[in-house]
Amino acid sequence: MKILVVNVNTTDAMTSLIGARAASAAAKGTEIVPLTPFFGAESVEGNFESYLAAVAVMDRVVAYREKCGDDFHAVILAGFGEHGREGLQELLDVPVLDIxxxxxxxxxxxxxxxxxxxxxxxxxxxxxxxxxxxxxxxxxxxxxxxxxxxxxxxxxxxxxxxxxxxxxxxxxxxxxxxxxxxxxxxxxxxxxxxxxxxxxxxxxxVAAAVKLAESLVSLGLSTSKVRTYATPRPKQLRGWPLR
Amino acid sequence: MKILVVNVNTTDAMTSLIGARAASAAAKGTEIVPLTPFFGAESVEGNFESYLAAVAVMDRVVAYREKCGDDFHAVILAGFGEHGREGLQELLDVPVLDIxxxxxxxxxxxxxxxxxxxxxxxxxxxxxxxxxxxxxxxxxxxxxxxxxxxxxxxxxxxxxxxxxxxxxxxxxxxxxxxxxxxxxxxxxxxxxxxxxxxxxxxxxxVAAAVKLAESLVSLGLSTSKVRTYATPRPKQLRGWPLR
Amino acid sequence: MKILVVNVNTTDAMTSLIGARAASAAAKGTEIVPLTPFFGAESVEGNFESYLAAVAVMDRVVAYREKCGDDFHAVILAGFGEHGREGLQELLDVPVLDIxxxxxxxxxxxxxxxxxxxxxxxxxxxxxxxxxxxxxxxxxxxxxxxxxxxxxxxxxxxxxxxxxxxxxxxxxxxxxxxxxxxxxxxxxxxxxxxxxxxxxxxxxxVAAAVKLAESLVSLGLSTSKVRTYATPRPKQLRGWPLR
Amino acid sequence: MKILVVNVNTTDAMTSLIGARAASAAAKGTEIVPLTPFFGAESVEGNFESYLAAVAVMDRVVAYREKCGDDFHAVILAGFGEHGREGLQELLDVPVLDIxxxxxxxxxxxxxxxxxxxxxxxxxxxxxxxxxxxxxxxxxxxxxxxxxxxxxxxxxxxxxxxxxxxxxxxxxxxxxxxxxxxxxxxxxxxxxxxxxxxxxxxxxxVAAAVKLAESLVSLGLSTSKVRTYATPRPKQLRGWPLR
Amino acid sequence: MKILVVNVNTTDAMTSLIGARAASAAAKGTEIVPLTPFFGAESVEGNFESYLAAVAVMDRVVAYREKCGDDFHAVILAGFGEHGREGLQELLDVPVLDIxxxxxxxxxxxxxxxxxxxxxxxxxxxxxxxxxxxxxxxxxxxxxxxxxxxxxxxxxxxxxxxxxxxxxxxxxxxxxxxxxxxxxxxxxxxxxxxxxxxxxxxxxxVAAAVKLAESLVSLGLSTSKVRTYATPRPKQLRGWPLR
Amino acid sequence: MKILVVNVNTTDAMTSLIGARAASAAAKGTEIVPLTPFFGAESVEGNFESYLAAVAVMDRVVAYREKCGDDFHAVILAGFGEHGREGLQELLDVPVLDIxxxxxxxxxxxxxxxxxxxxxxxxxxxxxxxxxxxxxxxxxxxxxxxxxxxxxxxxxxxxxxxxxxxxxxxxxxxxxxxxxxxxxxxxxxxxxxxxxxxxxxxxxxVAAAVKLAESLVSLGLSTSKVRTYATPRPKQLRGWPLR
Structure with a gap:
């Protein structure tokens, strides 16, 4: 099982810290892939930075998917109290966990x-x-x-x-x-x-999210697509992805 | 890891069904022990039966512990919408899950x-x-x-x-x-x-509770004992356990 | 009018205290019958003890009814913050008050x-x-x-x-x-x-419950039986009543 | 025990109806005094009429007190869903019930x-x-x-x-x-x-309010005067009472 | 645009103060008409006084309308936390603002x-x-x-x-x-x-209410009349208006 | 008074529509500046698109400010039910309205x-x-x-x-x-x-927001900066603004 753990800020050291904690909580056989967004703030402490992070995290996951394929089984948004989970849930078919x-x-x-x-x-x-x-x-x-x-x-x-x-x-x-x-x-x-x-x-x-992600995957459950988190409708997007 | 899965009614066939579902959801290395209460209703569909079940489940777990020791790591109360979880949490140090x-x-x-x-x-x-x-x-x-x-x-x-x-x-x-x-x-x-x-x-x-129980055990988390679920104070109990 | 006032613990002195208070609040012509459960804790200070009390109170009222008949007009559950009122309401046709x-x-x-x-x-x-x-x-x-x-x-x-x-x-x-x-x-x-x-x-x-019980009886009102507090369905019960 | 039951509209026939129902619910020894406001609408079906009734009921009770003394033990505001109970509670020391x-x-x-x-x-x-x-x-x-x-x-x-x-x-x-x-x-x-x-x-x-009023009087309880329903401060009032 | 600003107490100095504040907030071209009720308390600090004010304010606005016509475009109830807004909304077709x-x-x-x-x-x-x-x-x-x-x-x-x-x-x-x-x-x-x-x-x-009143008038919006604030039904009123 | 009215999607025709409605609601002397984001979806109907819009709107306002100065008095986020208002409130000192x-x-x-x-x-x-x-x-x-x-x-x-x-x-x-x-x-x-x-x-x-924006400006009120909407702390931002 492969889980993407996406930091919300652009500080690589923090991505490493989060990735290590995720790995320590993960079951044997679970691979943790820590990711840092391509843009945003060095730390997220407010709405402006959090909205920017929401988009940067989606952008980062999309970039990962384009480059490495969609062989991951869950995504963890590793920012506390941040915006963005709902958007990721629309873009992805795998479970999305927010810490x-x-x-x-x-x-x-x-x-x-x-x-x-x-x-x-x-x-x-x-x-x-x-x-x-x-x-x-x-x-x-x-x-x-x-x-x-x-x-x-x-x-x-x-x-x-x-x-x-x-x-x-x-x-x-x-x-x-x-x-x-x-x-x-x-x-x-x-x-x-x-x-x-x-x-x-x-x-x-972070540890809690890893165990819940593993649980959902094991239960064969993922985001409901009937309403709130339905896949975005095909339409013209200008400037996306951003990086 | 050993998880007790306790039915709330006295119908053995239902205990088996629940036990089988729990086992199918369990990780490799997790042992499921299905238990049937010693008293109560053949099915629980109301408050009287549910209160009876609450006590019967606590009674059953205590009996198990007396006979087989406390080598279990979590307990699942396998009745939907039933009373009793809080009492089990007081009596036990391991996590208690309610379906x-x-x-x-x-x-x-x-x-x-x-x-x-x-x-x-x-x-x-x-x-x-x-x-x-x-x-x-x-x-x-x-x-x-x-x-x-x-x-x-x-x-x-x-x-x-x-x-x-x-x-x-x-x-x-x-x-x-x-x-x-x-x-x-x-x-x-x-x-x-x-x-x-x-x-x-x-x-x-049932499946959800098994995965969450495994998660809590893996995270090293169990019921907080500071207030609501503190261990009962030592006091005179008449007629307990009931069977 | 006869009102059963059921203590939730097994301490007879407390039953007497409660019974006396109930009697002092009762109208002329209201008979108070104080009852002590056959099992349970000497005082109720937590969920385990409270669930046990819920069943012990139901058990006590059923025993009273079997022995003395159902010539009582209301039942008061005289434990503060305890479980059990809903079960009594299912078992009885007369009003049930919780203090x-x-x-x-x-x-x-x-x-x-x-x-x-x-x-x-x-x-x-x-x-x-x-x-x-x-x-x-x-x-x-x-x-x-x-x-x-x-x-x-x-x-x-x-x-x-x-x-x-x-x-x-x-x-x-x-x-x-x-x-x-x-x-x-x-x-x-x-x-x-x-x-x-x-x-x-x-x-x-206790005093409040006595006056409200008298009021309900005088108004000719008792527990609604259409849904939540419907009489338990006839089914096999193992080990009930408990004492 | 004497209970004032105050209609909220100016239709005497309705005052009689309410008074009769109150009397039929009252305990032996409880005297019901039905009152009709001196002003207001023939029926109360909206906010304008209800605010007018709130004042008319207070005005009527004050007039009763001035004329007949304060030998009553409780007051019932006999309009369903109407304004005014809080004002009566400030003006009176006896319990005020709203139907x-x-x-x-x-x-x-x-x-x-x-x-x-x-x-x-x-x-x-x-x-x-x-x-x-x-x-x-x-x-x-x-x-x-x-x-x-x-x-x-x-x-x-x-x-x-x-x-x-x-x-x-x-x-x-x-x-x-x-x-x-x-x-x-x-x-x-x-x-x-x-x-x-x-x-x-x-x-x-109406019947419910009569029994609750009797209960409060019997329990020796009346409106708390520490904050919300404190007696109005002495101050200049222009045009009060209104009739 | 003409806005009636109605004080809730009978203290003229306070009406002046409120009127001056309203005028200072008003747009050029907005005329403020401050009004003092004909009856009530010199200050409103409780439910009795507030209910009295509710009726006195309605009474005052009705008197103004009878004497000066209905050429006003909004009414402001200038008492903080007071009863009465809903009644005015029923009586009037223009927007009613409560401070x-x-x-x-x-x-x-x-x-x-x-x-x-x-x-x-x-x-x-x-x-x-x-x-x-x-x-x-x-x-x-x-x-x-x-x-x-x-x-x-x-x-x-x-x-x-x-x-x-x-x-x-x-x-x-x-x-x-x-x-x-x-x-x-x-x-x-x-x-x-x-x-x-x-x-x-x-x-x-007061200032806020003036700007919101102007906004509603400019937007062509006034109180919905479909349910809560429907015009009172024609019926017999005794003693209204009160002064 | 100058008010920026920012569309949330990239469809210029919709920006024009919104701008025209805003202008028709505006007081004499209020200038409406309609803006279209530089990136995002042609219409916003979900969380992914809405988060993107939140950032695109902030980006657009910042670009405007850099190019045209901060001589505007209020900003209106003209997307219904969209994310982003809180971020704009942090970035700006003038009032921000969301439709x-x-x-x-x-x-x-x-x-x-x-x-x-x-x-x-x-x-x-x-x-x-x-x-x-x-x-x-x-x-x-x-x-x-x-x-x-x-x-x-x-x-x-x-x-x-x-x-x-x-x-x-x-x-x-x-x-x-x-x-x-x-x-x-x-x-x-x-x-x-x-x-x-x-x-x-x-x-x-849109019309409502224009009138409320004018009201706030006239009242001399703008966003509180003590906590939720405090100005972002000075920190390293990567890739901002985005266009």
């Missing part, structure tokens, strides 16, 4: 409520919006910001863990969260440390 | 909305209630009854498929459903036939 | 919002779930835990009043509650003391 | 869902709005109009029963209602006939 | 969430209720009380600004508000000062 | 409920999602598809009116809509014909 929703679905299986710990305060509304659209908001106790930007996470992992643990503890004690979700692709791999500090289950969206 | 919620989570990954096709009209409110409690109701387009009882499903598979397909078609065309969930443990195995007839993804809760 | 919902309905008649003060934090989600299922959550300002277990309430009434008053005051001042509900059968009788301390109306679920 | 909410609370005690059958289509939104504000909408399956105006109900009781039964049957069969509420003060007394025709419980708001 | 809803609609155009800063705590539930009925509550982060009564605002503008700014700052920092709405007709004109202090957009309901 | 939300806000001012009539069934979920995110779904009675694609609307205006009128009539009679919104930029200008046929107010999103 935000994958994490929330898994969290609901191990606790009554969950909180998301994300980066900057400005990304909180995006995450809340994506959870609302997916119908996953009702069990969400809170979305809290650690105050560190995506790129700072990478530079200062210890500081990152500290600030995430602080917010995670508030989420459990003040908001009633029973599970913590790491709300940024760049936090991937920190789950173990946060779990030890908080003693509640900690869900990493 | 209702497992099916709904998986359905949300492959479509924007889903409908459940169940047996008798009287079970519709139970299912709606369980989805509401789990926060899975927002993407539920409808819960429709086929009009066949649980035991009739078993006796007349062709009739069952017909009535399920009829309701599934209404769900897709009238209610806007993009995915169909088979809303009864006794419908397990009919997914392929219904999928062919309706051309939308059809989710079987 | 959680009775308290919430009455609270809504005397204030725009209410808060529930319960025992341990772990029971908060059960209460919230029951209110949600009954559609009574929208006016609920908060469910707060006093931190005392059910049995501690009984042992230290002064401490109990203190801790309940503290949380009730927070509910009124911080959460906007206009009415306080005593969220545990074991708190029954403390309403006057809490009212004096907080100067908002305080609702005792 | 809309009384009916809905009682309906929820005997069924999972209820439908309201009202008069003209134009009054449906008012009723929905009142239920929403009171947090009673979640269990409301539908509000259906019989198509007969308030005054036509009075003139043609047989036609009224027919049209109400038709809509009640649709509510049960199409909307999933388990209980029917008669959604107009002028329908009072038709409950028995509709119950016979539909075989589901039928709630008359 | 509560006008402010909320405009706030949603310039931010994801808004908070309302009002006067006394007791008016918070009225405002929340009006926003709920209008479907404008989902983006409302909070309704906060400054603690100053309507008339105190007028007497101590500096104190008013201080207390409003304090609550507005809390709303932005603690509740996540992105826009502030001045929640009292008497606060009109303070928007600039509050904006400077908080650096978020501040919406004055 | 979906503008239409819904205006509809709520003239009726209690509204329905949207759109093109193909596949676009219904996008519109519902955008209304949900903006908190405008609660008064939405339905979103109905006429069955005609965007480009067919243009080719067969008579057929378009027929199919829109048919669905609008269903919306009013079956769904309880009191106002109709034309749910496609390409339907702009058909409002008068539909209004005549249905006798309810019909809102054209």
């Amino acid at each position: 935000t929703e994958a994490a929330a679905h898994v969290a609901c299986l191990v606790g009554r409520t969950y909180s998301v710990i994300t980066t900057l305060d400005r990304t909180v509304p995006l995450i809340e919006g994506r959870l609302l659209l997916a119908g996953l908001h009702t069990q969400c106790a809170s979305v809290r910001a650690s105050g560190l930007s995506v790129l700072e996470l990478d530079k200062s992992p210890d500081l990152a863990i500290d600030s995430i643990v602080t917010q995670a503890t508030h989420a459990v004690e003040l908001d009633g969260a029973e599970v913590i979700i790491l709300g940024c692709g760049g936090m991937t791999g920190l789950d173990e440390a946060v779990r030890e500090a908080t003693s509640v289950p900690v869900v990493d969206g | 209702t919620e497992a099916a709904a989570h998986v359905a949300c990954l492959v479509g924007r909305t889903y409908s459940v096709i169940t047996t008798l009209d009287r079970t519709v409110p139970l299912i709606e209630g369980r989805l509401l409690l789990a926060g899975l109701h927002t993407q539920c387009a409808s819960v429709r009854a086929s009009g066949l009882s649980v035991l009739e499903l078993d006796k007349s598979p062709d009739l069952a498929i017909d009535s399920i397909v009829t309701q599934a078609t209404h769900a897709v065309e009238l209610d806007g459903a993009e995915v169909i969930i088979l809303g009864c443990g006794g419908m397990t195995g009919l997914d392929e036939a219904v999928r062919e007839a309706t051309s939308v993804p059809v989710v079987d809760g | 959680t919902e009775a308290a919430a309905h009455v609270a809504c008649l005397v204030g725009r919002t209410y808060s529930v003060i319960t025992t341990l934090d772990r029971t908060v989600p059960l209460i919230e779930g029951r209110l949600l299922l009954a559609g009574l959550h929208t006016q609920c300002a908060s469910v707060r835990a006093s931190g005392l277990s059910v049995l501690e309430l009984d042992k230290s009434p002064d401490l109990a009043i203190d801790s309940i008053v503290t949380q009730a005051t927070h509910a009124v001042e911080l959460d906007g509650a206009e009415v306080i509900i005593l969220g545990c059968g074991g708190m029954t009788g403390l309403d006057e003391a809490v009212r004096e301390a907080t100067s908002v109306p305080v609702v005792d679920g | 809309t909410e009384a009916a809905a609370h009682v309906a929820c005690l005997v069924g999972r869902t209820y439908s309201v059958i009202t008069t003209l289509d134009r009054t449906v939104p008012l009723i929905e709005g009142r239920l929403l504000l009171a947090g009673l909408h979640t269990q409301c399956a539908s509000v259906r109009a019989s198509g007969l105006s308030v005054l036509e109900l009075d003139k043609s009781p047989d036609l009224a029963i027919d049209s109400i039964v038709t809509q009640a049957t649709h509510a049960v069969e199409l909307d999933g209602a388990e209980v029917i509420i008669l959604g107009c003060g002028g329908m009072t007394g038709l409950d028995e006939a509709v119950r016979e025709a539909t075989s589901v419980p039928v709630v008359d708001g | 509560t809803e006008a402010a909320a609609h405009v706030a949603c155009l310039v931010g994801r969430t808004y908070s309302v800063i009002t006067t006394l705590d007791r008016t918070v539930p009225l405002i929340e209720g009006r926003l709920l009925l209008a479907g404008l509550h989902t983006q409302c982060a909070s309704v906060r009380a400054s603690g100053l009564s309507v008339l105190e605002l007028d007497k101590s503008p500096d104190l008013a600004i201080d207390s409003i700014v304090t609550q507005a700052t809390h709303a932005v920092e603690l509740d996540g508000a992105e826009v502030i709405i001045l929640g009292c007709g008497g606060m009109t004109g303070l928007d600039e000062a509050v904006r400077e202090a908080t650096s978020v957009p501040v919406v004055d309901g | 979906t939300e503008a239409a819904a806000h205006v509809a709520c001012l003239v009726g209690r409920t509204y329905s949207v009539i759109t093109t193909l069934d596949r676009t219904v979920p996008l519109i519902e999602g955008r209304l949900l995110l903006a908190g405008l779904h609660t008064q939405c009675a339905s979103v109905r598809a006429s069955g005609l694609s965007v480009l067919e609307l243009d080719k067969s205006p008579d057929l378009a009116i027929d199919s829109i009128v048919t669905q609008a009539t269903h919306a009013v009679e079956l769904d309880g809509a009191e106002v109709i919104i034309l749910g496609c930029g390409g339907m702009t200008g058909l409002d008068e014909a539909v209004r005549e046929a249905t006798s309810v107010p019909v809102v054209d999103g």
Whole structure:
């Protein structure tokens, strides 16, 4: 089984990090193909950058398909709280997983409520919006910001863990969260440390998405094509793909 | 990996059916242990029977653990729309999956909305209630009854498929459903036939629960014990276990 | 008029307490019959115990009916936030009242919002779930835990009043509650003391349920049998009743 | 115990009808005092008339109090879906019941869902709005109009029963209602006939309100005065009371 | 274009203030006609006073129409969180704007969430209720009380600004508000000062309503008459108009 | 005042149509600048195309600004139910209006409920999602598809009116809509014909957005920059702008 794991920003180091985490979660026999978009922001922390990422991810997957064929079995959109999943679902026949929703679905299986710990305060509304659209908001106790930007996470992992643990503890004690979700692709791999500090289950969206992707493929299920995610109608497109 | 799959009624044939479906979905290396409760109704179609089943399932798992040890890695409550999952989660340290919620989570990954096709009209409110409690109701387009009882499903598979397909078609065309969930443990195995007839993804809760259970075990995640599902406090219990 | 008031735990002293409160609220001519389940936990503070109580209460009422006849006019499930009301409604033709919902309905008649003060934090989600299922959550300002277990309430009434008053005051001042509900059968009788301390109306679920039961009987109304609470279909039951 | 039952329109015959129904539901020892407003519409079927009624009812109760003293124990606002209850609650220290909410609370005690059958289509939104504000909408399956105006109900009781039964049957069969509420003060007394025709419980708001009022008085509960329904601050009022 | 701007209380100074603010927001060619009701309270801070205002405003507009003709193009109900808009909509063919809803609609155009800063705590539930009925509550982060009564605002503008700014700052920092709405007709004109202090957009309901009224007139749109706001049916009215 | 009105597709004729409608709604002194994106689909009827449009619109506005300066006062995103408004709000300091939300806000001012009539069934979920995110779904009675694609609307205006009128009539009679919104930029200008046929107010999103844009500018209000729509942080962007 081959799964494309597409980063939403243009920072290769983060693609590597995400790819490694995906690989570590993957079953034997699952091949992970990490991809970096050809254009966009070095980190995604707002709507402008997120919309750009939505298109860049679709563009990147289409480029992959043109060059390497469609021998992949699932695609993972590895940006937390980002736009774009619905578009990929229209373009592809294989399952598309988004790490935000994958994490929330898994969290609901191990606790009554969950909180998301994300980066900057400005990304909180995006995450809340994506959870609302997916119908996953009702069990969400809170979305809290650690105050560190995506790129700072990478530079200062210890500081990152500290600030995430602080917010995670508030989420459990003040908001009633029973599970913590790491709300940024760049936090991937920190789950173990946060779990030890908080003693509640900690869900990493990349790992969750890999297991759910494998599950869907194994169940023979893929995106319904009857309405929302129907294949785009044949029509004139100007300037697509973009790169 | 060993997964206990517990039927909610006392009909052994149904336990076998469910066990076989679970086994067919399981990964290589996953052992499925089907269990039938020691007491309860021959089929569960209402609150009285469902509450009885909730306790009978907990009783059965406890009996298994006493006799065979706790070498199992997950438990699946194989009744659709039934009470009891929360109690099992308190009693156990391993993940507990309920086929209702497992099916709904998986359905949300492959479509924007889903409908459940169940047996008798009287079970519709139970299912709606369980989805509401789990926060899975927002993407539920409808819960429709086929009009066949649980035991009739078993006796007349062709009739069952017909009535399920009829309701599934209404769900897709009238209610806007993009995915169909088979809303009864006794419908397990009919997914392929219904999928062919309706051309939308059809989710079987037993198979879905097996893959999600395997996923949780693989991710090293189990039920949060901080609040809702904390282990029962040590106290005097009269008459437990019941059998 | 005869009303069965069924405790959810096996502590006889608590049955007596509840029975006395019910009797003090009852109209002249209303006979209160307090009942203790034959099995279950000495106090109910979680899902496992609550599911067990649900079945034990049904079992107890059926035993009463078999022994003493069905000359009773209503049944009150005297556990706060517990499972089981729906099952009793299926089994019986007379009205079934649950003290959680009775308290919430009455609270809504005397204030725009209410808060529930319960025992341990772990029971908060059960209460919230029951209110949600009954559609009574929208006016609920908060469910707060006093931190005392059910049995501690009984042992230290002064401490109990203190801790309940503290949380009730927070509910009124911080959460906007206009009415306080005593969220545990074991708190029954403390309403006057809490009212004096907080100067908002305080609702005792047992008393509320008695008056509502009398009201329904007087109005000639009982549970609708068309769908959710239809009488169980005749079928093979193994091991029922349990004692 | 003395209960004021205030009609919302100026049609004396309807006041008599409502008063008689209230008296028939009242316990021995409860005195019902029916009152007709001094101004307003002959029937209330819209917002303009309903706001006018809200003020006219307050005005009428104040006039009663000035003339006859405040020896009454509760007040019932006997208009279905009308404005005004909150104002009365501010002005009075005794419990105030509104037949809309009384009916809905009682309906929820005997069924999972209820439908309201009202008069003209134009009054449906008012009723929905009142239920929403009171947090009673979640269990409301539908509000259906019989198509007969308030005054036509009075003139043609047989036609009224027919049209109400038709809509009640649709509510049960199409909307999933388990209980029917008669959604107009002028329908009072038709409950028995509709119950016979539909075989589901039928709630008359006037009767329900009387029993709930008696219950509150017996429980020693009245409107919370801490916030929403606090007594109006002393201030200059021009032209009040109006008559 | 002529717009009637109707105060909800009987304090002429406040009518002048509101009229001046409306005039300053109006386009060239828009004439503002400020009106004071003939009866009611000197300030409106609760349901009793608000219901009285609802009728007094309708009465005042009807009196204006009888005396001056119906050459006006829109009516603005200039009380924040008050009852009555729906009744005016039934009585009139021209657009009716309520400053509560006008402010909320405009706030949603310039931010994801808004908070309302009002006067006394007791008016918070009225405002929340009006926003709920209008479907404008989902983006409302909070309704906060400054603690100053309507008339105190007028007497101590500096104190008013201080207390409003304090609550507005809390709303932005603690509740996540992105826009502030001045929640009292008497606060009109303070928007600039509050904006400077908080650096978020501040919406004055009177100004907002004037621009929306002009917009509707320019678009040729007025109240739909098909159902909720249909013209009252011809019927006998006793004592109307009241003055 | 200068307002940029940006089409979401690459069909110049549709840009002209939208521009003309905007100009006809604009106040004297308001200049409308219609813009066509440099890339994207000839019509937007799904998520892939809509995400592409979101980026293409941002790209087009940035290009305009680079070439012509930032002397414009507001921007209108003239695609119904499309992604992208939030990104534009981050990039710009002037107000950004989206025709979906503008239409819904205006509809709520003239009726209690509204329905949207759109093109193909596949676009219904996008519109519902955008209304949900903006908190405008609660008064939405339905979103109905006429069955005609965007480009067919243009080719067969008579057929378009027929199919829109048919669905609008269903919306009013079956769904309880009191106002109709034309749910496609390409339907702009058909409002008068539909209004005549249905006798309810019909809102054209382009015209509504123009009036709301003028209102915001006149009120001195623009997008709040404190959180959701804060200006993007300075960071490395690869490949932007795209053309």
